[in-house]
Amino acid sequence: MQLRDLLHLTTSSLIAHRLRSFLSALGIAVGVAAVVLLTSIGEGVHQFVLAEFTQFGTNLVAINPGKATTSGISMGVFGTERPLTVEDAQALKRLPYARAVVAVVQGNAEVEAGNRSRRTTIYGAGSQMPEAFQMSVKSGRFLPDDDPTAPRAFAVLGSKLKYELFDDLNPLGQRITVGGNRFRIIGVMASKGNVLGFDLDDTVFIPASRALSLFNRDSLHEVDLLYDGSISVETVVAGIEKILAERHGKDDVTITSQQQMLEVLGSVLNVLTFAVGAIGGISLLVGAIGIVTIMTISVNERISEIGLIRALGTRRSQVLSLFLGEAIILSAVGGLAGLGLGIGIAQLLHLSLPALPVHTSWNFVILAEVIAISIGLIAGVLPARRAARLNPVEALRAE
Amino acid sequence: MKTSLRDITVFSWGALSGYPTRTILMLTAMAIGVASVIMLTALGEGARRYVSNEFSSLGTNLVIVFPGYSETSGLNSVAMVGTTPRDLTLDDAQALTRNLNIRRIAPINIGSINASFQGRSREVPIIGSNAELLNIRHWQLAQGHFLPAGDLDRATPVCVIGRNIKDQLFAAQAALGQWIRLGDRRFRVIGIMASTGRSIGVDVQDTIIIPVASAQQLFNSASLFRILLEVKTRSAIESVKQSTIELLKERHQGKRDVTVITQDAVLKTFDRILGALTYAIGGIAAISLAVAGILIMNVMLVAVSQRTAEIGLLKALGAPSRQIVYLILFEAIMLSIFGAVLGVLLGELGCFAIRLVFPALPAYSPLWAVLTAVAVSLLAGFIFSLLPAQQAARLNPVLALTGK
Numbered sequence: 001m002q003l004r005d006l007l008h009l010t011t012s013s014l015i016a017h018r019l020r021s022f023l024s025a026l027g028i029a030v031g032v033a034a035v036v037l038l039t040s041i042g043e044g045v046h047q048f049v050l051a052e053f054t055q056f057g058t059n060l061v062a063i064n065p066g067k068a069t070t071s072g073i074s075m076g077v078f079g080t081e082r083p084l085t086v087e088d089a090q091a092l093k094r095l096p097y098a099r100a101v102v103a104v105v106q107g108n109a110e111v112e113a114g115n116r117s118r119r120t121t122i123y124g125a126g127s128q129m130p131e132a133f134q135m136s137v138k139s140g141r142f143l144p145d146d147d148p149t150a151p152r153a154f155a156v157l158g159s160k161l162k163y164e165l166f167d168d169l170n171p172l173g174q175r176i177t178v179g180g181n182r183f184r185i186i187g188v189m190a191s192k193g194n195v196l197g198f199d200l201d202d203t204v205f206i207p208a209s210r211a212l213s214l215f216n217r218d219s220l221h222e223v224d225l226l227y228d229g230s231i232s233v234e235t236v237v238a239g240i241e242k243i244l245a246e247r248h249g250k251d252d253v254t255i256t257s258q259q260q261m262l263e264v265l266g267s268v269l270n271v272l273t274f275a276v277g278a279i280g281g282i283s284l285l286v287g288a289i290g291i292v293t294i295m296t297i298s299v300n301e302r303i304s305e306i307g308l309i310r311a312l313g314t315r316r317s318q319v320l321s322l323f324l325g326e327a328i329i330l331s332a333v334g335g336l337a338g339l340g341l342g343i344g345i346a347q348l349l350h351l352s353l354p355a356l357p358v359h360t361s362w363n364f365v366i367l368a369e370v371i372a373i374s375i376g377l378i379a380g381v382l383p384a385r386r387a388a389r390l391n392p393v394e395a396l397r398a399e
Numbered sequence: 400m401k402t403s404l405r406d407i408t409v410f411s412w413g414a415l416s417g418y419p420t421r422t423i424l425m426l427t428a429m430a431i432g433v434a435s436v437i438m439l440t441a442l443g444e445g446a447r448r449y450v451s452n453e454f455s456s457l458g459t460n461l462v463i464v465f466p467g468y469s470e471t472s473g474l475n476s477v478a479m480v481g482t483t484p485r486d487l488t489l490d491d492a493q494a495l496t497r498n499l500n501i502r503r504i505a506p507i508n509i510g511s512i513n514a515s516f517q518g519r520s521r522e523v524p525i526i527g528s529n530a531e532l533l534n535i536r537h538w539q540l541a542q543g544h545f546l547p548a549g550d551l552d553r554a555t556p557v558c559v560i561g562r563n564i565k566d567q568l569f570a571a572q573a574a575l576g577q578w579i580r581l582g583d584r585r586f587r588v589i590g591i592m593a594s595t596g597r598s599i600g601v602d603v604q605d606t607i608i609i610p611v612a613s614a615q616q617l618f619n620s621a622s623l624f625r626i627l628l629e630v631k632t633r634s635a636i637e638s639v640k641q642s643t644i645e646l647l648k649e650r651h652q653g654k655r656d657v658t659v660i661t662q663d664a665v666l667k668t669f670d671r672i673l674g675a676l677t678y679a680i681g682g683i684a685a686i687s688l689a690v691a692g693i694l695i696m697n698v699m700l701v702a703v704s705q706r707t708a709e710i711g712l713l714k715a716l717g718a719p720s721r722q723i724v725y726l727i728l729f730e731a732i733m734l735s736i737f738g739a740v741l742g743v744l745l746g747e748l749g750c751f752a753i754r755l756v757f758p759a760l761p762a763y764s765p766l767w768a769v770l771t772a773v774a775v776s777l778l779a780g781f782i783f784s785l786l787p788a789q790q791a792a793r794l795n796p797v798l799a800l801t802g803k
Contacts, residue, residue: 023697027690034686066511067522075524075601079510079618081582107482108467110654119468119656179484215482218619252513252522279680282435283687286428290694293424297701 006318010325013298024294025334028375031284032338032368033345038280039364040346042273044357049269053262056133060258061236063092063223063244067254076219082248083219086148086209089126091247092225095239100128100226103148103208107215109179111204113165120161121203122178124211124220132226135200140172140187143207151207155183159191160201178204179214233257277364284375287334291379295327299387306387307395320388327380328373335372339365411730414702425691425698426738429776432688433742436772437764438749439684443677445753445762450673452761454666458535460502461662462639464495464626464647468658485651486622489551489611494646495628500639503629505532506551508614508622514607516568516579523564524606525581527614535629538603543575543590546610554612559590561604581607582617636661681768685775691738692779695731699787703727710791711799720792727788728781735780739773746772 014021065084066076076084089103105124110117123129127145130136142156155176162171171185183206192200208220227236237255245251299306306319343360350358415422466487492506508527513520526532530548533540545559558579565574578585592603615621630639640659648655703710710723746764753762 020697020701023693023700027693027697030686030690030693034683038683075509075511078624079508079512079525079614079620081510081512081617105482107484108469108656109484110656119654121469214484216484216486216621217482221482250513276683279435279439279683280686282431282684283690286431286687286690286694289424289428289431290690290697293421293428293694293698294701296420296424297698301705 006321006325009322010329013302013326014329017298020294021330024290024330025337027287027290028284028331028334028372029338029341031280031287032335032372033342034280034283035277035368035371036339036342036360036364037345037349039273039277039368040342040358040360041349041356042269042276043361043364044359046266046269046273047359048357050262050266053258053265056258057226058258058262059227059229059233060132061225061227061233061240062256062258063225063240064221064254064256065219065252067252076252076254077221080219080252082252084223084253085218085220086212088244088247089208089220089223090148091243092223092240095225095227095236095243097228097231097236097239098225099228100132100224102126102129102132102224103220104222104224105208105211105215105217106221107211109214110177111161111165111179112177113171113174116165118161118164121199122211122214123203123205124208124214125205126208128226129205132224135192136190138188138190139170140185142187142189143205144186146207148207149209151209153181153183153210154186154207156187156189156205157185158189158201158203158205160199161204162188164202176204178206181210181214183210233259281371284371288375288379291327291330291376292382294330295323295380295383296386298326299323299383302387303390303395306390307392307397310390310392311396316388319390320384323384323387324377324380327384328376331372331376331379332369335369338372339369342368407726407729408733410726411733414706414730415733421698422734425695425734426741428691428694429688429735429738429780430742430745432685432691433739433772433776434745434749435684435687436681436775437743437746437768438753438762440677440681440768441746441750441762441764442753442760443673443680444765444768445760447670447673447677448761449759450669451666454662454669456537458537458627458629458662460630460633460636461535462628462630462636462643462659463662464628464643464657464659465624466622466657468656482622483656485654485656487626487647487657488621488623489615491647491650492623492626493551494650495626495643498639498642498646500631500635500642501628502631503531503535503627505529505535505627506611506623507532507625507627508611508618508620509601509624510614510618512582512617514564514568514579514581516577519568519570521567524601525614525617526601526606526608527611527617528608529611531629532608532627535627536603539593541591541593543588545590546608547589552612553610554616555610556584556586556613557589557610558586559592559608560588561592561602561606563602563604564607565591581609584613584617586613636663681771685772688772688775688779691776692783695734695780696783696786699727699731699784700790702730703787703791707794707799710794711796714794714796715800723792723794724788727791728784731780731784731788732777735777738780739776742776743769743773 063084064077065080086103089101092098093101103126107122108119109122110119125143126148127143130142138159143154146152155178157171165171165176166174171188174185176183176185225240237257240255241251244253310319346358346360349356464487466483489506492504495501496504505528510525511522512525514523528546529551530546533545541562547555547557560574568579569577574588574591577588579588586609628639628643630636640661643659644655647657713723750762750764753760
């Protein structure tokens with residue numbers, strides 16, 4: 001039997017029972033569509049979250065006071081014996097591969113301008129913050145590179161806070177009160193938006209030392225260090241540890257690299273995507289049973305036909321190929337239809353809900369189609385072997 | 400010809416049992432769909448109950464005060480850190496004791512410090528609080544006593560340690576009565592915790608608890624991290640929340656700079672999230688029921704085309720079209736029923752296995768999930784067999800009898 005003949009017999013058999021073939025393929029299609037759609041959503045969320053994190057750059061290391069942590073947060077942020085200081089941050093700038101070092105204190109206070117006021121987030125920061133966190137200034141400038149222990153009373157407004165206090169007026173040079181202390185506005189930030197639940201536009205930036213005084217604190221919450229990408233993160237961490245151990249007399253800080261966080265976060269999101277895809281895969285399993293069922297019926301219906309071709313000299317392996325071919329074609333067509341359906345629904349979802357991140361990864365697309373064809377192969381084996389094993393004399397007599 | 404329900408049942412049963420392989424495969428498909436819905440909703444429900452149980456062990460009728468307040472709603476990063484110009488202080492906590500609806504008050508400081516004893520040392524989380532914390536959190540002691548009662552501002556040099564801390568600093572030695580060093584100060588161990596509770600995300604077994612005034616001295620900070628209030632009655636929670644906000648606003652120069660939340664509000668949020676997750680996962684699993692339904696339709700169509708002679712005979716004998724429809728529908732519904740029952744058994748068996756492997760997770764499928772899965776499978780069987788039934792009813796008896 002030639003390959004051409006095989007294809008002809010296989011496709012004509014499927015076409016002869018169009019509705020039956022359509023419904024079998026539909027079962028696979030629904031399963032594949034479910035897997036593709038769900039993994040598209042999972043992958044979309046994955047990329048969205050990672051993009052939120054990496055918008056701050058990837059060559060970042062965060063240093064927090066204290067060694068004990070809870071739920072990923074250093075307990076030393078709340079209270080510690082040996083404070084992490086502005087002078088510590090200054091010392092870290094001596095590292096040759098440090099491109100930006102930012103001392104950070106974060107808090108909450110009332111900001112007043114004229115007769116307007118707003119309770120908002122206060123960031124105590126350093127002059128290199130825009131560089132470290134890839135932020136930009138819309139008008140004016142960011143905090144100057146003053147002596148960090150005695151900085152001038154300057155403030156920079158986030159875009160939303162600027163609007164809340166000054167509407168469309170130019171705030172540069174104006175004075176505001178932050179937590180009862182007076183500052184002069186020297187800049188307004190470009191909008192950074194809402195990042196993982198934190199509104200970076202509803203903020204005011206003041207020098208870290210002045211923030212420490214405002215909040216009556218000894219210790220910074222964090223020091224962020226942006227390092228040269230050509231240096232390994234291990235080298236950076238080792239250098240930081242050495243300097244701070246010398247200054248503090250012991251190892252009493254927690255160092256977290258952006259890479260670490262991204263790896264942990266990425267692996268968690270991967271697990272979620274696969275879990276959801278696997279649940280969708282249950283539908284594929286049911287679709288596979290559909291293929292087995294229909295192929296079994298098909299074999300039973302065509303016993304006389306099989307007997308005839310066997311009597312004419314066809315080998316068992318060729319009969320096996322004939323029925324396997326049918327099963328594989330059914331699954332492959334169903335798989336392709338499912339891909340179209342899944343991707344189509346994902347795109348429709350994205351159009352109707354723009355906030356929902358959806359991304360179809362080619363890996364999952366190929367994987368889904370391969371799985372569909374594999375299902376056809378596996379599902380078709382049982383009925384095909386049954387067909388191949390028929391005795392031609394008995395098959396003919398069954399007429 | 401009038402066919403009774405009994406005749407229909409016998410007829411359908413005969414049709415199904417006449418093709419055992421086909422029937423078994425369809426039952427398997429339907430059972431897998433039902434079982435997956437049941438098991439997955441059981442997992443979701445188990446996770447929700449696990450979280451609920453964890454929260455219940457954190458206290459009863461709780462109101463939580465923390466420094467910081469944001470114009471934009473929701474708990475954001477500021478609430479997490481809680482740094483403000485005007486501290487939340489011990490005097491604030493003391494002032495709250497005058498509210499008659501409040502049964503217990505526990506001010507809380509937390510931090511991180513080096514603990515050492517005879518050469519062994521490690522950095523440990525510190526919780527600074529008062530005697531009331533034990534009862535508020537429903538914790539138990541294994542040995543000794545908890546923090547002493549008395550004025551909030553007395554910095555007594557005593558501590559209560561978690562079991563893990565005890566093992567790490569004291570090994571096999573007795574710990575009670577010993578003096579340990581926290582930072583540059585010494586504290587006497589007066590108690591060892593027994594609970595497997597948690598507070599502020601920390602396992603209490605890994606903490607050291609000291610008087611709140613001592614913690615403030617240790618960390619050189621006058622600010623509190625939280626104030627926990629246990630309200631006498633559930634109905635008074637909302638009024639305590641409001642009066643707390645007003646009192647602290649009054650004490651803080653008329654500015655609202657604290658956030659007050661109830662334990663119930665936090666729990667409701669988790670409940671809603673996990674509930675939505677359970678529905679979503681159950682819904683995804685239910686897609687497989689639709690696929691099983693498609694299979695039933697397919698097989699019923701095949702069955703109709705294979706039994707044209709049989710159907711033709713029935714029609715020739717006077718069976719009305721409606722009864723032919725009933726026969727096919729009933730056959731499909733029987734399949735769905737058997738498949739659903741098998742699926743429920745399979746699903747419950749799976750839940751049992753999950754409970755064996757993960758004893759802490761109460762994986763019981765909620766009744767609504769079982770009923771929904773069964774109902775959906777029956778509905779699938781019914782809807783997907785309408786087409787083949789209609790097709791059977793429309794057969795011309797003369798043509799059917801000739802086998803075309």
